Amino acid sequence: MPKRIDIKKVLVIGSGPIVIGQAAEFDYSGTQAVKSLIEEGIEVVLINSNPATIMTDKETAHKVYIEPLTEEFILKIISLEKPDALLPTLGGQTALNLAVSLKTKGHLDRLGVELLGCKVDTIQKAEDRKLFKELMHKLEEPIPASEIVNTVDEAINFSKIVDFPLIVRPAYTLGGTGGGVVNNHQELVEVITQGLNASPIHQCLLEKSIAGFKEIEYEVVRDSKDNCIIICNMENIDPVGIHTGDSIVVAPSQTLSDKDHQMLRSSALRIIRALRIEGGCNVQYALDPYSSQYYVIEVNPRVSRSSALASKATGYPIAKVAAKIAIGLGLDEIINPVTKKTYACFEPALDYVVTKLPRFPFDKFTTANRRLGTQMKATGEVMGIGRNFEESFLKAVRSMELKMDHPQLKDKKQDLHKKIRKQDDERVWAIFEAIRQGVNLQEIQEITAIDFFFLHKFKRIVELENKLKSSPLDINTLQEAKTRGFADSFIATLWNKTEIEIRDLRKKQGILPRFKMVDTCAAEFESSTPYFYSTYDSFDEATPSSKEKVIVLGSGPIRIGQGIEFDYATVHAIRAIKDAGLEAIIINNNPETVSTDFDISDRLYFEPLTVENVLDIVEKEKPKGVIVQFGGQTAINLASLLHERGVTILGTSVENIDRAEDRKLFESLLREINIAQPLGFSVETTDEALNRANEIGYPVMVRPSYVLGGQAMQIVYNESELQDYLKQNFENGQKLLVDRYLIGQEIEVDAICDGKEVFIPGIMEHIEKAGVHSGDSIAVYPPQNLNKETIDKLVSMTNTIALALNIKGLINFQFVLSKGELFVLEVNPRASRTVPFLSKVTNVAMAQIATKIHLGLDLKAQNIKAGLLPFKDIVAIKAPVFSFAKLSDVEIALGPEMKSTGEVMGKDKIFEKALHKAFMATGIKIPHSGHLLVTLRDQDKSEALPLLQRFEALGFHIMATPGTAKYLREQNLRASSVEKIGRAEHDLLTELQSGRISLVINTISKGKNVESDGFKMRRSAVERGIPCLTSLDTCEALLKIIERNSFATESLT
């Protein structure tokens, strides 16, 4: 069918802020889809609340609205823009849910807006448990038998029909708390009783257990003519039982025979046809490893994280094609964007192996429950491509940036059987350790149900480790190790050499990587995709062009502290390089992102971001230089090593990066230029730390040097707390920073410098006081509370420091205004988290200006006036979004360590409205009445009092723990007391369960103790969706919104 001519304008809904389970992949698919629609002459209107995306650049669509993703705002945009249709299948579950709601409420029909991609009944059939079951029965597609039970008897009856093992899943408990696998009657009774109690609605899902089955996914695309194709299938190394987002996944499947594969392929086609999806769809299967019995686990009637992975794994741009299908084009009418010769209607053939590893946030959330299950916990992922499994797996391991270049278990002395059984994120490393210690594969297979195919490969890696150990400097073994993907640095460790010595040795022996193309067709057709990976095979097909080139280093996997913002800056840098007429080359390993879309750069190398891999590419491409400023700490950390090897680093010099990042160098610089910094020291021993802390005076802020997102950063209030901290986070010989903890207004400045002049696009102030990580603070542009004098001072300090560091490109500052005095907290000589936000708000393409400076165009040549850009006449708020509801046992209280996974923007004419929008966009339910549950630490009580008085005036009823309540009553507030947990029939937890609490305010002296009342209360609030504020500043901001929305009700007397 040709393109529909009745659709001229389409509204695309994005996926909103990055949260666990819905991340950068939707920026990639959304951006691709919009581009694809525009290619077809469609006018595209876009709504998304996430400013950190390429998708929300004004160049991406004809109209871009950065507004909260709520029905209200979408309706408003529809009435303003009058689109012909709405495309919701590219913005994750968020967009799909909104579309279903707007459609079922009749809004879309009323406004004459057609829903593209799939019908509402399709979405319901795929997502409603009962309808899905009916459809599968109709199609005769097997699904695991299941039933919803409310009593123990119902459960027993079910077990009479369906054989054990069964899974008990309590309804509405996080991560399946209270449930589990049961193997017999007795276990069933035990677990179901416990599960029913754990469920707030006293309900469990009882399901036939298929744990241990192979988990296989199919990515399917269908057009309106009913043409259907499979883009790729993927096999999870971790069998059914671990969420696919948390599983190690390979593509294509490795252990399926053609019969198995075709059986599932045909099933997937039947399902997408029955659902009549027009676009992309993902079907997940469980396949019995001992028979051809399979079950359909899940169907996603939309583009998903897996489709982003499949696109990068095969080169086939699923979202791009899905968007064209949505406006009527057939698969046989869309040109294959890879070969540019054939059509999109074919199934990719791979001639390499892809391994995806999930990246978990447990380095940040040390108290989190690391056990993996049905609730996804990973924040990001990496992909490794190789010509054999070992190579692709080891490349993925190195891309993770876990400070290891080879599979290693940190704590080797623990009980490995127990560790492997625990099924946490470190299980795979424990398996390697077990193999090293001689545990046989049979035993590991029995515990994990991981297919022997993969265990044999793991064993082969271990055997090669041993071979390396026993034959130092043997060239054949070196060749073999490189073929199997071993890192130079790891071989160096085994051979007692340096990484560079190994590199030189193998180069001398001609053991060099070759680069091969990802071309969707296994070389059957000529192809010109500029998408390459390295491998130790015989022939290299990535011939460099004769153009002048620049390499940009990406930022690797998305993790807390280094998110999508850095991918945004990377993409902008690439654009600027292309604009300048040079060839832009990107190196990155994150399959979810826009930067690894092969048509963004002139050349994409999908590789680990390590010195070895980057040098291999640099030596091949011989670029003018490498840009490290946009890839977050990942790229910055490579700068000096690359520089040492003679690689030209464009932008700020390595010496100056060091001067900004190394504490001592930075201190002496500030002394030279006479700028104040909170009193602080860099120490290397425990004694030194304790002495310096006394000298500064408590509270002090402690953190390791060179960190990302405030990792292991903490405020300590006395010596014993400091000792605890040192015990957990510090070894003599490391560098630790001990600083005075300044309470005050935190201010953030981003600037661009060409070495001669400084341009400041904007200044932001934070709502939360210093002490809350800047990434978790609400940032306001322009500042609302700074006078002209302070702003002038900020500008002059920014100028002085940027010039003193001879910055070429971007630089980010954190200041604190304490008692009228400005101090520098931190300087980052690179693109910061606020670049996309500020770029959008001020309409300054910051990363592009910086890149042009790297290429030799100074500010003057770019026609940019130095100094502070006049503030725009709007207020824009950047608010953090957290994924606490997905991670059990994580402390939610804000502190110096970053915890948020994403951000939203609220923009309006006045502060309160902008703030209101930002809160709405984060999904916080703003309470307008009800009960307030308050517990405060002593030092906060006086500060909290006026706030609570204002809440009371708004009609809120205040409930507090006995100490706080007593204080409040003394201050004439009507506060009722609530007992601490377990002290009475009605305690904190039962109050939260009662549903009448609409807001929790809780400031804490020190958290981290999972057993404490405060911790339990905060978790309980988060898990029930009750807003829980741990900073009085955030609380005041919220109060302002509520006050603005309420009518004053005061009597005259």
Next chain:
Amino acid sequence: MKVQLVLENGERFIGDSFGFELKNNFEFAEVVFNTAMTGYQEIITDPSYCDQFITLTYPLIGNYGINKDDFESLTPYLKGVIVHEICETPSNYRSEVSLSDYLKKHKVPGISGVDTRRLTQIIRQSGVLKAILAPVDYPEHNFPIIFKSKLPENQIQRTSVNRPIHFPGKGKRIVLLDFGHKKNILKSLLDKGCDVIVLPWNSSFEVIRQYSPDGVLLSNGPGDPMSVAPVVESTILEIQKNYPMFCICMGHQLFALANGAKTEKMKFGHRGGNHPVKDFKLDRVFITSQNHGYHVVTKSVENTDIEITQVNLNDESVEGLRHKKFKSFSVQYHPEAAPGPEDTHYLFDEFLNSIEESRHAKKN
């Protein structure tokens, strides 16, 4: 043991021997590639690869071993298997032996450790090539002589049954004229209840008629269709006049030749499980399993009694034909799949439906 694959253009790939070990000996054959990611057992036992070296472009081969069910013929007819990596520790509940052991038993040599992507690119650029597979120490001066020697012919004669075989069923009686058929063609008919008689490729029309078939299926087979066309053309013309006929692959090419169209050798053929085929009447694209080195020349179909029903979406080559008068149709690809997608399995039903229709027509 180290072995080498030497191409007629002089390129050489060194690798490790697996399967049957070529001691002081060599194999000489045409080298082709297949891009399917699964299905090596079916590919290796597909008689259409008779006398060829097959390069598998997917780099990990042998992962799920060899089972007792997925054979397309009782023995492999190919000359050698070229892979990037052979899996010696297969894992699958159906696996009986490793691919290497299976090939050893059937005296088929293999070479692993080859940059199969490079080899594929060479074949794509220069067309299918002759090649020698030999131990690395095999005397090099023999190569020019070997390359000058003639490749064997008469593949169909060797892969076809040489006497009738009956596979009883309760349904329609089908004569399967065997040019080196894949077992799954037979199985597809048997699964639908057909009563199948497999006949040698050169059976005369008289012989076929003696079996009173309801329909005739011309199977796939190896080699050049022109080599057998003179023998079978008149038989085919008789069959199409008298019975509904369905032709697959080699059968399709012979159907075209018998009706006056022409075939020619392709540069490097179509071999894989992802070839899109467009059906004009249905306005639909199907993903098909393919294995052919010859095809029907598009232009030559003009002014004949047959017409093109389907084309390959990639290169517009002929994929399906239909007789304008008779209930005879053909496809270039493999609707029986094995390996490959099952999208076009419906053609067997179409064939059986056409039999049903012609019965009705006869009755009326």
